[in-house]
Amino acid sequence: MNTRDRAVSANSDALQCPLPSRKNDLIVLGHGSGGRLTAELVRTVFLPALSNPILDRLDDSAEMSVGGSRLAFTTDSFVVSPLRFPGGDIGSLAVNGTINDLAVAGAQPLGLSAAFILEEGFPIAELRQVMQSMREASRAAEVPVIAADTKVVERGKADGLFITTSGIGVIPGNLELGPERAQAGDAVLVSGPVGDHGIAVMSAREGLEFEATLVSDCAPLHGLVSAMIDSGSVIRCMRDATRGGVATILNELAKSSGVEIVIDESVVPVRDAVRAACEILGLEPLYVACEGRLVAIVDEAHADRILAAMRRHPLGADACRIGRVTRRGEPRVALRTAFGPTRLLDILAGDQLPRIC
Amino acid sequence: MKFVDEFRDAVAARALLDRIRATVTKPWTIMEVCGGQTHTILRYGLDQLLPREITLVHGPGCPVCVTPIEMIDLAIDLSRRPGITLCSFGDMLRVPGSSCDLFDARAAGADVRVVYSPLDALELARREPSREVVFFAVGFETTAPTTAMAVFHASRLNLPNFSVIAAHVRVPPAIEAIVSSDNNRVQGFLAAGHVCAVMGLEEYRPLVEKFKVPIVVTGFEPLDLLQGVAMCAAQLEAGRAELENQYVRSVRTEGNLSARSLMAKIFTTVDRRWRGLDVLPKSALALTDRYAAYDAIRRFDLVHEAAIEPVECRAGEVLRGRLKPPQCPAFGRVCTPEHPLGAPMVSAEGACAAYFHAGRLSTAAMEAK
Amino acid sequence: MCLAVPGRIVRIVDQQGLRMGDVDFGGVTRRVCLAYVPEAVAGDYAIVHAGFAISTLDREEAARTLELMRQVEVQDIQQDIQADMQPHGQEDEP
Numbered sequence: 001m002n003t004r005d006r007a008v009s010a011n012s013d014a015l016q017c018p019l020p021s022r023k024n025d026l027i028v029l030g031h032g033s034g035g036r037l038t039a040e041l042v043r044t045v046f047l048p049a050l051s052n053p054i055l056d057r058l059d060d061s062a063e064m065s066v067g068g069s070r071l072a073f074t075t076d077s078f079v080v081s082p083l084r085f086p087g088g089d090i091g092s093l094a095v096n097g098t099i100n101d102l103a104v105a106g107a108q109p110l111g112l113s114a115a116f117i118l119e120e121g122f123p124i125a126e127l128r129q130v131m132q133s134m135r136e137a138s139r140a141a142e143v144p145v146i147a148a149d150t151k152v153v154e155r156g157k158a159d160g161l162f163i164t165t166s167g168i169g170v171i172p173g174n175l176e177l178g179p180e181r182a183q184a185g186d187a188v189l190v191s192g193p194v195g196d197h198g199i200a201v202m203s204a205r206e207g208l209e210f211e212a213t214l215v216s217d218c219a220p221l222h223g224l225v226s227a228m229i230d231s232g233s234v235i236r237c238m239r240d241a242t243r244g245g246v247a248t249i250l251n252e253l254a255k256s257s258g259v260e261i262v263i264d265e266s267v268v269p270v271r272d273a274v275r276a277a278c279e280i281l282g283l284e285p286l287y288v289a290c291e292g293r294l295v296a297i298v299d300e301a302h303a304d305r306i307l308a309a310m311r312r313h314p315l316g317a318d319a320c321r322i323g324r325v326t327r328r329g330e331p332r333v334a335l336r337t338a339f340g341p342t343r344l345l346d347i348l349a350g351d352q353l354p355r356i357c
Numbered sequence: 358m359k360f361v362d363e364f365r366d367a368v369a370a371r372a373l374l375d376r377i378r379a380t381v382t383k384p385w386t387i388m389e390v391c392g393g394q395t396h397t398i399l400r401y402g403l404d405q406l407l408p409r410e411i412t413l414v415h416g417p418g419c420p421v422c423v424t425p426i427e428m429i430d431l432a433i434d435l436s437r438r439p440g441i442t443l444c445s446f447g448d449m450l451r452v453p454g455s456s457c458d459l460f461d462a463r464a465a466g467a468d469v470r471v472v473y474s475p476l477d478a479l480e481l482a483r484r485e486p487s488r489e490v491v492f493f494a495v496g497f498e499t500t501a502p503t504t505a506m507a508v509f510h511a512s513r514l515n516l517p518n519f520s521v522i523a524a525h526v527r528v529p530p531a532i533e534a535i536v537s538s539d540n541n542r543v544q545g546f547l548a549a550g551h552v553c554a555v556m557g558l559e560e561y562r563p564l565v566e567k568f569k570v571p572i573v574v575t576g577f578e579p580l581d582l583l584q585g586v587a588m589c590a591a592q593l594e595a596g597r598a599e600l601e602n603q604y605v606r607s608v609r610t611e612g613n614l615s616a617r618s619l620m621a622k623i624f625t626t627v628d629r630r631w632r633g634l635d636v637l638p639k640s641a642l643a644l645t646d647r648y649a650a651y652d653a654i655r656r657f658d659l660v661h662e663a664a665i666e667p668v669e670c671r672a673g674e675v676l677r678g679r680l681k682p683p684q685c686p687a688f689g690r691v692c693t694p695e696h697p698l699g700a701p702m703v704s705a706e707g708a709c710a711a712y713f714h715a716g717r718l719s720t721a722a723m724e725a726k
Numbered sequence: 727m728c729l730a731v732p733g734r735i736v737r738i739v740d741q742q743g744l745r746m747g748d749v750d751f752g753g754v755t756r757r758v759c760l761a762y763v764p765e766a767v768a769g770d771y772a773i774v775h776a777g778f779a780i781s782t783l784d785r786e787e788a789a790r791t792l793e794l795m796r797q798v799e800v801q802d803i804q805q806d807i808q809a810d811m812q813p814h815g816q817e818d819e820p
Contacts (some may be wrong), residue, residue: 026461026464026465027464028460028461028463028464029460029463029464030451030460036694037695038693040695071816149815150793207754209748209754272358272752272753273752273753273754275358275752276358276751276752276753277751278752279358279361279731279751280731280733280751280754280756280774281473282447282729336611337400337401337402338365338367338401339365339367339370339401339402339403339406339579340402340406341401341402341406342402343399343400343402343714344714346714358731358732358751358752358769359732359734359752359771360732360788361731361752363788364792364795365793366796368796369792369795369796372795372796373795388732391728392728393728393729394728394820410746446776473776473777474776474777474778475757475776475777476759476777476778477777492743496776497728499728499730499775499776499780500775500776502762502776502778502780503759503775503776503777506744506759506761506762506778510742510743510744513743514742549728550728551728551730551773551775551781552728552781554730554773554780554781555780555781577728577729577730581797583795584791584794584795598776603791605784605787605791606784606785606787606788606791607732607773607781607783607784608781609781611761613762613780613781615760615761615762615764616780716750
């Protein structure tokens with residue numbers, strides 16, 4: 001397999017009649033994975049219907065000017081199963097997840113709304129536990145839930161409990177942040193080890209036991225982001241890694257900015273236990289979900305300063321550089337492997353499937 | 358991880374690459390048989406690091422790629438029946454059958470679940486006696502013993518609601534088909550280490566003797582692959598054709614006798630058409646009559662129907678190493694990882710998917726120049 | 727068809743007549759079927775595939791293999807390693 005031999009043959013005998021692509025006329029699980037199928041669904045079904053200049057940007061948070069203020073607004077749904085996992089539950093996820101979408105837009109979260117869809121037969125005691133968890137998360141983050149709603153659906157229609165949270169926040173007037181702002185030469189940083197959340201959730205499902213307790217990294221990042229902004233560094237953009245992992249958001253940023261990003265595989269922080277779990281399950285850590293990690297692309301000249309600020313914050317203690325933006329051009333994310341060669345770190349079609357091969 | 362990290366050491370990799378470079382004087386085409394080996398090669402970029410004289414051809418050792426399309430159709434049809442829970446390894450879910458895949462079936466209401474082990478399916482059957490649990494038993498001889506134990510244990514427990522679709526295939530007939538086909542370019546093989554951990558080495562000796570090709574049983578870490586290539590290249594340069602074992606830490610000459618013994622009890626060898634290849638004699642494992650109750654095909658009166666493979670899909674030629682994916686007219690156009698026509702584009706180890714991803718990398722690099 | 731990972735057998739138990747064990751894979755432990763490694767004892771390493779140990783890992787052979795792999799004239803190559811291992815056909819990243 002030589003890189004030189006890759007030209008597509010211009011064979012005139014070749015069949016030219018294209019087979020129609022397999023029709024996706026039903027939603028499949030892959031549509032919810034955050035990968036290519038999700039992007040295709042958004043592009044072909046949601047955007048045509050709802051298109052407007054703000055939505056079309058497809059940012060984590062929508063930005064609007066109201067009076068003299070810049071407001072950020074976002075929404076997210078939480079359908080995690082099992083509802084409880086080491087380090088959190090659907091309640092803490094629902095609070096922190098939406099706070100994080102605001103945080104990476106540079107916004108100071110003001111308040112959340114929470115809408116609950118409960119399945120008939122769901123134990124109220126469990127609901128109380130989830131609410132307790134939400135209360136603790138909300139208090140710890142100092143972001144109140146200021147509006148709520150609840151509905152009940154018949155048994156079998158909701159997997160216990162679904163939660164949708166929306167959030168509103170204020171962006172400092174002079175902050176310039178956006179996924180399209182990455183430039184050649186910029187440094188790519190991550191705030192801590194990747195894949196903790198996905199593996200913590202899977203461990204509950206797959207009977208994995210960890211010697212040292214492995215918990216989800218679910219956490220609110222707005223305090224860390226404030227510290228980063230206060231350092232006075234130039235931050236081009238930030239994203240919090242959720243479903244699809246760090247690899248997915250790197251691809252999103254590369255695409256929005258029209259740049260190539262190169263990541264050095266050997267410096268991406270992964271806890272030993274997460275690495276081992278990925279080996280057993282046949283998963284790649286870079287695609288495993290996080291819930292309290294962000295990727296930031298910053299001006300290289302400020303990278304050290306911002307890393308120092310991150311490391312002073314409890315949620316950024318293990319922050320480090322993982323790569324850089326190399327050039328403008330065909331958007332892609334390349335991974336320099338431990339031995340030197342580079343391979344493509346592409347966006348997945350759907351969810352990462354555990355390998356048996 | 359112990360016994361893993363040491364075999365990923367970059368310094369030793371350099372040493373092995375130097376040794377290979379010092380050995381080769383002529384071009385050689387070597388096939389690594391197993392999808393797991395292909396995965397390592399791509400992950401570490403070994404094909405880019407090896408000297409130009411060595412061409413690695415990705416073999417058909419990816420069960421995702423070679424599972425007969427008829428069996429996928431059977432699994433899909435069965436999963437649609439009420440009361441049936443179909444359990445499958447994750448990577449089979451996106452493999453296209455004649456008209457759709459197991460994910461589509463799930464979307465339309467079938468109960469399809471991912472398991473990591475046939476014992477998970479067995480456990481499910483025990484816990485839910487009202488459901489008929491069927492395990493889609495895919496894979497080579499590495500996985501066959503796990504299915505065998507699940508069937509054996511089910512029969513000991515007298516479990517009335519568990520069965521398997523036996524779709525296991527054997528590696529030696531595939532190697533024979535490749536090396537004996539017209540225009541075969543493969544001159545040496547890196548045999549699948551974990552298959553041999555189960556089956557031992559001796560099945561490969563007749564192939565070495567008949568076709569005069571070196572076969573080196575090789576492991577899965579990057580240093581294993583490099584050492585396997587080094588050993589194979591050394592044989593080729595010296596004009597030798599021998600059976601060697603690189604993966605000595607895990608593979609004994611006789612393999613795993615208790616696994617082989619149970620497999621012989623549970624399975625019988627049958628002919629089967631591999632997806633993309635012809636019917637290979639004695640290339641698949643079916644349940645013996647004694648365990649017919651656990652054979653989903655007999656239990657549910659499933660009928661093998663001739664399957665329709667999209668005409669455009671030329672997986673067969675790719676699997677034999679005769680066509681490079683970019684030479685296929687559908688490649689990258691109507692056939693992509695999101696909308697695959699055939700199995701080698703679905704599996705990350707499949708040759709087509711591998712070229713697709715690598716190609717995007719180098720095409721972009723060329724454009725950027 | 728071969729994703730199999732080495733792990734250390736920590737404990738052996740009988741589960742409904744099946745010989746099972748807890749295997750530690752570098753900080754993660756999982757229950758695995760040990761029926762195919764009847765001779766293995768706690769402390770041994772097993773190769774695990776699809777929830778089963780399919781073989782034991784021979785530690786002496788492993789050490790021998792590593793020795794063989796590392797054999798070469800090593801002269802301060804550590805720092806050249808990245809620079810020197812430039813893949814053919816691929817241009818330098820800027």
